[in-house]
Amino acid sequence: MTVFNEHQQELAKTLRKSADRSDWTDWKWHIRNSIKTVDDFERVLGIRFEPNQKKIYERTLRKFPMSVTPYYLSLIDPDDYANDPVFLQSFPSEEELKIGRYDMSDPLHEDEDSPAPGITHRYPDRVLLHISNTCSMYCRHCTRKRKVGDMDSIPGKSDLEAGIEYIRNTPQVRDVLLSGGDPFMLSDEKLDWILTKVGEIEHVEVIRIGTRMPVVLPYRITEELVEMLKKHHPLWINTHFNHPRELTASSRRALKRLADAGIPLGNQSVLLAGVNDCQRLIKTLNQKLVKNRVRPYYLYQCDLSEGLTHFRTPIGKGIEIVESLRGHTSGFSVPTYVVDAPGGGGKIPVMPNYVVSWGPNKVVLRNYEGVITTYNEPTSYEPNYCDRECAKCNLQLKEEDAEEKAIGIEKLLSDWDDTTSLTPEDNERMGRRDDAA
Ligand SMILES: *Cc1c(COP(=O)(O)O)cnc(C)c1O
Numbered sequence: 001m002t003v004f005n006e007h008q009q010e011l012a013k014t015l016r017k018s019a020d021r022s023d024w025t026d027w028k029w030h031i032r033n034s035i036k037t038v039d040d041f042e043r044v045l046g047i048r049f050e051p052n053q054k055k056i057y058e059r060t061l062r063k064f065p066m067s068v069t070p071y072y073l074s075l076i077d078p079d080d081y082a083n084d085p086v087f088l089q090s091f092p093s094e095e096e097l098k099i100g101r102y103d104m105s106d107p108l109h110e111d112e113d114s115p116a117p118g119i120t121h122r123y124p125d126r127v128l129l130h131i132s133n134t135c136s137m138y139c140r141h142c143t144r145k146r147k148v149g150d151m152d153s154i155p156g157k158s159d160l161e162a163g164i165e166y167i168r169n170t171p172q173v174r175d176v177l178l179s180g181g182d183p184f185m186l187s188d189e190k191l192d193w194i195l196t197k198v199g200e201i202e203h204v205e206v207i208r209i210g211t212r213m214p215v216v217l218p219y220r221i222t223e224e225l226v227e228m229l230k231k232h233h234p235l236w237i238n239t240h241f242n243h244p245r246e247l248t249a250s251s252r253r254a255l256k257r258l259a260d261a262g263i264p265l266g267n268q269s270v271l272l273a274g275v276n277d278c279q280r281l282i283k284t285l286n287q288k289l290v291k292n293r294v295r296p297y298y299l300y301q302c303d304l305s306e307g308l309t310h311f312r313t314p315i316g317k318g319i320e321i322v323e324s325l326r327g328h329t330s331g332f333s334v335p336t337y338v339v340d341a342p343g344g345g346g347k348i349p350v351m352p353n354y355v356v357s358w359g360p361n362k363v364v365l366r367n368y369e370g371v372i373t374t375y376n377e378p379t380s381y382e383p384n385y386c387d388r389e390c391a392k393c394n395l396q397l398k399e400e401d402a403e404e405k406a407i408g409i410e411k412l413l414s415d416w417d418d419t420t421s422l423t424p425e426d427n428e429r430m431g432r433r434d435d436a437a
Contacts, residue, residue: 027220030069060092065149072216085243095310107304109344116166117159132181137216143303174205195232221254238266259293266297279324286333296335327368
């Protein structure tokens with residue numbers, strides 16, 4: 001297994017003459033030597049841009065900064081970089097300055113759904129806790145592009161404590177997602193402290209970490225880090241591979257370390273025009289992830305953040321991709337394709353239609369091959385009328401705390417609630433009723 005191949009050796013020496021294997025496998029060396037200017041990018045990769053083009057790149061960097069780890073940069077093929085998936089994810093494009101009509105700086109309204117410093121509380125039982133505002137590599141397709149390189153919003157210890165305090169005071173939170181930036185930019189000690197503090201909260205049942213380190217800086221996944229993480233089970237990790245090219249020997253080794261520590265691994269890809277908008281590519285990626293014990297979790301539709309217009313595909317592309325996966329390959333190689341609703345509505349799953357039609361006695365379905373089939377509904381189903389009195393129910397869910405409220409469509413379907421419709425708050429027709437009253 002080559003961790004420091006010839007290309008990487010040459011590249012490392014353009015950064016530091018003395019660079020050797022122990023530097024290359026030291027994650028902090030990569031952070032110190034990350035490439036942040038167009039000049040350095042040219043020098044290290046041994047390429048030259050047109051002077052005019054270079055000016056445009058530099059102008060783009062003034063709005064959206066660049067940072068690429070030497071490791072991630074070493075995956076770029078210098079002889080054919082223009083279409084290179086790693087290049088496209090890490091190097092600025094002039095297209096970033098073209099703000100589209102529908103673009104927003106905070107499309108997911110994360111700043112608004114923030115009841116405490118560093119907290120985004122959108123769903124009933126889980127929160128995001130932003131513990132770092134920096135990354136080792138700045139993805140050009142970052143949904144939080146507005147904050148990239150903004151040193152002022154690095155959460156300090158008192159902010160972190162306030163965020164953790166919010167979780168402590170909010171008993172419905174059973175799942176905490178450590179996010180950022182990249183949480184693995186913090187030292188092992190600081191992460192250990194946060195994981196301990198959050199883990200001590202009685203109602204927190206599971207902690208998740210979202211990190212791109214296995215992709216852009218796999219040497220961060222050290223034995224020491226993993227030994228520390230192991231103490232904090234149940235701990236889940238989601239990472240962010242977008243292209244099969246990113247699954248290098250070093251990446252695979254990092255994944256193995258995490259999986260061997262008993263950490264369930266998931267992957268969240270973003271569908272990106274010109275990078276991975278291809279059925280065969282996504283299928284290959286997901287199969288390789290599964291081979292490395294990573295479960296494809298989400299495939300995201302590209303958000304409406306400013307500077308991402310050139311990465312967006314139609315939603316139809318994503319549906320076509322799911323169509324090419326479901327049934328064609330292992331079920332656990334199929335991620336859920338989601339659109340994160342602009343305005344903060346959260347993730348909405350989107351998929352092909354499999355229900356062709358429906359009558360009182362039969363459902364007509366189709367499979368991935370186009371076979372159309374029927375499912376006969378049971379003739380003697382006794383629906384379980386639910387009044388939320390679990391103690392009296394046959395189903396033996398003897399949970400004292402099973403009484404939290406249902407919201408949304410779940411509430412419309414429920415037996416115990418009389419709500420018959422949901423109406424937008426600013427509905428004009430309802431407004432007229434109120435006026436008349
Ligand atoms: C994605 C996300 C979550 C987690 O959602 P899951 O579907 O449980 O993975 C939680 N909070 C916010 C704000 C999110 O964007």
